[in-house]
Amino acid sequence: MTAEPAGSVPHKAFDTILTLDFGSQYTHLITRRLRELNVFSEMLPCTQKISELDFTPKGIILSGGPYSVYDAGSPHVDPAIFDLNVPILGICYGMQEIAYRADPDNVIAGTHREYGLATLKPQMINSHVDRLFQGLEGSMRVWMSHGDKLAKLPEGFHTVAISENSEYAAVAHGTKPIYGLQFHPEVTHTPNGTKLLKNFALGICGCEQNWTMSAFMDQEIERIRNLVGEKGQVLGAVSGGVDSTVAAKLMKEAIGSRFWAVLVDNGVMRLNECEQVQKDLSEHLGINLTVVDASQQFLDGLSGIEDPEKKRKFIGSKFIDIFEAEAKKIEEAAADSDRAGKIEFFLQGTLYPDVIESLSFKGPSATIKTHHNVYATLPIIPALCLCLIEPLRSLYKDEVRELGRALGIPEQLVMRHPFPGPGIAVRILGEVTPEKVEIARRADHIFISEIREAGLYNQISQAFAALDPSRAVGVMGDKRVYGYMIILRAVTTTDFMTAESFEFSWPFLQRVTNRIINEVHGVCRVTYDITSKPPGTIELE
Numbered sequence: 456m457t458a459e460p461a462g463s464v465p466h467k468a469f470d471t472i473l474t475l476d477f478g479s480q481y482t483h484l485i486t487r488r489l490r491e492l493n494v495f496s497e498m499l500p501c502t503q504k505i506s507e508l509d510f511t512p513k514g515i516i517l518s519g520g521p522y523s524v525y526d527a528g529s530p531h532v533d534p535a536i537f538d539l540n541v542p543i544l545g546i547c548y549g550m551q552e553i554a555y556r557a558d559p560d561n562v563i564a565g566t567h568r569e570y571g572l573a574t575l576k577p578q579m580i581n582s583h584v585d586r587l588f589q590g591l592e593g594s595m596r597v598w599m600s601h602g603d604k605l606a607k608l609p610e611g612f613h614t615v616a617i618s619e620n621s622e623y624a625a626v627a628h629g630t631k632p633i634y635g636l637q638f639h640p641e642v643t644h645t646p647n648g649t650k651l652l653k654n655f656a657l658g659i660c661g662c663e664q665n666w667t668m669s670a671f672m673d674q675e676i677e678r679i680r681n682l683v684g685e686k687g688q689v690l691g692a693v694s695g696g697v698d699s700t701v702a703a704k705l706m707k708e709a710i711g712s713r714f715w716a717v718l719v720d721n722g723v724m725r726l727n728e729c730e731q732v733q734k735d736l737s738e739h740l741g742i743n744l745t746v747v748d749a750s751q752q753f754l755d756g757l758s759g760i761e762d763p764e765k766k767r768k769f770i771g772s773k774f775i776d777i778f779e780a781e782a783k784k785i786e787e788a789a790a791d792s793d794r795a796g797k798i799e800f801f802l803q804g805t806l807y808p809d810v811i812e813s814l815s816f817k818g819p820s821a822t823i824k825t826h827h828n829v830y831a832t833l834p835i836i837p838a839l840c841l842c843l844i845e846p847l848r849s850l851y852k853d854e855v856r857e858l859g860r861a862l863g864i865p866e867q868l869v870m871r872h873p874f875p876g877p878g879i880a881v882r883i884l885g886e887v888t889p890e891k892v893e894i895a896r897r898a899d900h901i902f903i904s905e906i907r908e909a910g911l912y913n914q915i916s917q918a919f920a921a922l923d924p925s926r927a928v929g930v931m932g933d934k935r936v937y938g939y940m941i942i943l944r945a946v947t948t949t950d951f952m953t954a955e956s957f958e959f960s961w962p963f964l965q966r967v968t969n970r971i972i973n974e975v976h977g978v979c980r981v982t983y984d985i986t987s988k989p990p991g992t993i994e995l996e
């Protein structure tokens with residue numbers, strides 16, 4: 456049994472633009488761009504009932520979407536948005552929806568589909584309707600992706616911009632703050648798109664640019680204190696990764712040692728990682744940390760498992776067993792201490808992209824998950840009967856990093872590359888043995904140290920060395936030897952959905968290769984993986 460979860464709710468404290476999603480692949484970019492402008496924005500599915508909102512947005516954006524508004528079964532927004540008396544901006548499908556609401560004959564299938572760049576010419580008619588284009592009087596490049604179009608202007612609207620193919624590339628109501636764009640301002644292919652969104656959020660909606668991580672930090676610490684109470688205690692797993700470190704430090708600031716962090720050494724962490732994380736979290740950040748050395752249990756259990764999924768499953772379930780046992784011990788210890796009461800909460804580092812994923816509109820036939828259902832899909836530990844506390848669930852990764860800086864976490868920790876939960880186990884193809892873990896660890900350590908040394912760490916999104924257990928032949932000291940192959944991988948990406956391999960200089964790769972061959976016993980070939988994602992993935996298993 457899990458009680459009501461406790462994610463942060465910035466819309467209660469910060470001016471908020473509500474973005475309603477009609478299923479476009481770009482919707483999350485709208486919220487991102489607004490937040491880059493220090494304006495908080497939250498996404499909900501287009502089916503959201505306005506009467507069920509627990510806040511009043513300063514403005515609403517209707518996203519694009521793959522449907523045609525005039526088709527039976529296409530999604531439509533709750534008409535109550537028009538009674539909220541807040542500014543509305545429709546983007547592509549969103550604009551077509553506004554026009555269709557006024558009169559279904561307003562939207563038709565166009566004869567020309569328009570995908571790609573177009574040149575937009577703002578018309579500059581009067582100060583009300585042109586507010587969106589303030590400071591953007593000249594022609595500009597915009598990115599279009601549509602087949603439908605407005606057949607005529609909805610009543611009361613004006614054309615504020617045209618393109619070669621779109622008579623109604625941008626429209627605005629003559630007196631009400633309702634705007635529509637046929638193109639996508641949220642994508643980088645529309646270079647001035649952010650200025651348009653800024654004009655909407657600041658000039659038209661009147662949002663304050665108060666969404667900063669230091670403001671969020673203060674507000675969140677306060678909220679956590681109120682939620683947990685004077686005696687409540689919170690338990691959480693940490694890995695040394697950015698998310699769990701930032702969440703743990705936030706908890707520490709809020710409730711001190713009534714937050715209990717647990718680090719499980721699963722035997723497949725990187726070289727010296729467990730000691731390093733212990734030092735960073737406990738000594739430097741002052742977090743109340745318990746380290747559990749379960750490496751032997753993990754390595755024993757991994758023996759003989761070759762299938763990647765089975766490895767992942769084994770590590771996941773073993774982790775829960777160990778964590779649960781540790782939680783019980785901590786609960787007993789905590790109950791004895793006079794500083795506090797029962798452990799009632801479990802900290803989880805869920806980020807906004809996971810939330811967005813479960814809130815995005817999946818199509819008219821899909822079951823629409825409600826805001827609340829998001830929580831039910833998360834991997835909680837039922838036996839602990841704890842209530843989830845998720846301070847990062849409204850943040851993007853770069854915001855988490857910024858929050859880490861606001862909390863005084865050193866740059867090196869804030870900028871750490873992601874590391875998978877099953878660790879090195881999924882960087883060893885096939886069966887994991889202590890010998891292979893050691894080899895992969897040492898090779899990885901050399902690769903990462905050289906990357907740091909060359910000043911490349913922050914230019915790369917994720918880098919590691921993996922081990923291919925195939926035996927390759929080599930000649931070392933005139934002797935024929937057979938050794939494992941090391942696969943180096945380094946990628947750059949903004950969202951980890953797509954990625955490119957990083958272009959190292961030849962001397963750099965030679966240096967790393969020489970060092971690995973010379974310093975890591977048991978390796979006789981080093982390769983560099985230049986596969987992009989897709990079709991590859993970032994990790995090898």
Ligand code: GLN
Pocket residue numbers: 479518519520521522523524546547548549600601602603604
């Ligand atoms: N389906 C609509 C069209 O083709 C909307 C597309 C969009 O929102 N990108 O015009």
